[in-house]
Amino acid sequence: MPDIECDVLIVGSGIGGLTSAIAARMAGLEALVVEQDLLIGGPSSASNGMLWLPNSPLMLREKVPDSRRAALDYLANFVDDGDPSSCPERRAAFVDGVAPLVALYESRNIPLHLCEGYPDHYDTLPGGHATGRAVETEVIDAEKLGTWKRRIRPQSYPIPARASEWARLGRTESTWDGRIGAARLRWRSLAARVRAQKLLSAGAALQARLLLAALQLGARISTRTALLSLEYNNGRVCGAMIDCDSWHRRVHVRHGVVIATGRIPQPSPLPSADGDAVTGMLGLGAGTGWMNEDxxxxxxxxxxxxxxxxxxxxxxxxxxxxxxxxxxxxxxxxxxxxxxxxxxxxxxxxxxxxxxxxxxxxxxxxxxxxxxxxxxxxxxxxxxxxxxxxxxxxxxxxxxxxxxxxxxxxxxxxxxxxxxxxxxxxxxxxxxxxxxxxxxxxxxxxxxxxxxxxxxxxxxxxxxxxxLGTCGGVTVDPFARVTRIDGTPISGLYAIGGCTAPLSGPHDVAPGFAAGVAAVFGMIAIRNMVS
Ligand SMILES: Cc1cc2nc3c(=O)[nH]c(=O)nc-3n(C[C@H](O)[C@H](O)[C@H](O)COP(=O)(O)OP(=O)(O)OC[C@H]3O[C@@H](n4cnc5c(N)ncnc54)[C@H](O)[C@@H]3O)c2cc1C
Known part of the structure; x- marks a missing residue:
């Protein structure tokens, strides 16, 4: 099989990977996304689809008060400033990346709405927000994906509800708000059946919209294709070996590789010659953080x-x-x-x-x-x-x-x-x-x-x-570059999402926090590549 060439190789099709693919195409880069599964979306598809995006333009538009300072104060509650994966610069990069991410999504017709009233998990701590900073997208008819319509990993909700609507269902028997919400969902399900629509919601809706945008922009997406190893030459990551439906192929990358492979399975892998994305990064000397916390x-x-x-x-x-x-x-x-x-x-x-x-x-x-x-x-x-x-x-x-x-x-x-x-x-x-x-x-x-x-x-x-397994991952700098134990970046190698050491340490600090951070750094990685 011939070798493949591209500007950026993106490994994994969760929220981080697909956001990188869109950002790469918007920057004019030739992007190849490889996904080991037959289906697109990873665990992001089964999630509630919320993104924690503090101080976002959506909050400004809806006149919900927030500020950069408050968001940074909130993030500072959880991890010491000296933590390699949650230094103040990385937190600032995340908060400052929110507005460009919203602009990127909205420019590709990915609608976002504030999740009505879903607070930060520790809203009483400094910088905490009592009405919440999470956003979500609208349901989508899978038909819009054309030949890819059966390729989105299924959502976990049994009905086409957004996360904020699902939460309201818990109040069906006690409040009018709950009853009206339930009636609206019944009507939506019924109308979809009559119109022969297959509605996707929550994480699956977000992944479907991201996939649609990436495809429309011309990203190449290859399923049943797993990263086997990374290639390092002349001081930088310059390619990878992939297993494409049992065919081993070499990929030459001109700008870099983005690892977006999700949470690290337990037991944690150790560096080895026949590994996958994480073992590949560890083999190149990547540092890790919070691996002993779950x-x-x-x-x-x-x-x-x-x-x-x-x-x-x-x-x-x-x-x-x-x-x-x-x-x-x-x-x-x-x-x-x-x-x-x-x-x-x-x-x-x-x-x-x-x-x-x-x-x-x-x-x-x-x-x-x-x-x-x-x-x-x-x-x-x-x-x-x-x-x-x-x-x-x-x-x-x-x-x-x-x-x-x-x-x-x-x-x-x-x-x-x-x-x-x-x-x-x-x-x-x-x-x-x-x-x-x-x-x-x-x-x-x-x-x-x-x-x-x-x-x-x-x-x-x-x-x-x-x-659910370790919350740890490889250490990264404010530009999403994978760093060695001494803190220096490994040139050409980026990591985002579940495989990175968390920005909040071993704390689940807000609804959609992991997904929001994955999306923002998915965009930041590409911006750094072209800068
Ligand atoms: C039910 C559920 C609820 C959740 N709720 C929340 C929540 O409330 N708040 C929150 O912040 N987070 C939540 N999460 C987690 C969150 O959805 C993810 O952490 C987040 O979406 C980040 O995803 P990711 O970009 O790292 O990729 P993922 O969605 O993890 O996808 C990674 C993809 O990479 C692929 N892959 C792995 N290895 C390879 C390889 N070697 N080659 C090719 N492809 C590979 C996988 O098959 C997968 O498709 C939830 C998750 C689930 C399942």
């Missing part, structure tokens, strides 16, 4: 599916707490998923039991709110039989059935009910932040996240903490 979240103990159904919105609602086997609470149930996951994992390790955590709620929670895949008001018999939902007439009986200490649970619930009456959680602060309240029930007062657990029957759901 992303964590909480899921239904009974469920194996990936991506997991989120239980996030159920945990933030009133009339629910999470307890360990001793019957005691150990976390703010409405806190960001990484916090709840970390606390639960620590409990699991300490108690050496699984499930170590149980969601305990009463009849009001069951009748009003969705719990993961279980619709409000429904008590699936199958779940009662297999123990993934436990029901009992009294809290004492519930505790005994689940193996929870009944005395501990009784004391916890008595205390919780008193605090819920006042609307203040003295123990863990449930409902104290805007982020917590976003997942609460706005129709519930005085605290939208707190309600007494007093009306039977009572329910329990076993929960399991899970690690």
């Amino acid at each position: 992303w964590r979240f909480l899921r239904l103990a009974s469920e194996q599916a990936r991506p997991a159904t989120t239980v996030l919105t159920a945990l933030g609602k009133p009339h629910l707490i999470i307890v360990g086997r001793d019957g005691r609470r150990f976390v703010d149930e409405a806190a960001p998923p990484m916090e709840v996951g970390s606390a639960s994992l620590a409990l699991e390790k300490a108690s050496d039991a699984s499930p170590a955590a149980w969601a305990i709620f009463d009849a009001r929670h069951r009748s009003r709110y969705r719990f993961g895949p279980i619709a409000p008001g429904r008590i699936p018999r199958q779940r009662l039989q297999d123990g993934s939902l436990v029901r009992a007439a009294t809290l004492d009986a519930l505790a005994r059935e689940c193996g929870i200490d009944p005395t501990g649970l009784e004391a916890t619930i008595n205390r919780w009910n008193v605090m819920a009456g006042r609307g203040i959680d003295d123990d863990f602060g449930k409902g104290a932040s805007s982020y917590d309240r976003y997942h609460g029930d706005p129709a519930h007062a005085p605290n939208p996240c707190m309600g007494p657990i007093s009306r039977g029957p009572f329910y329990a759901v076993p929960l399991r903490a899970e690690s």
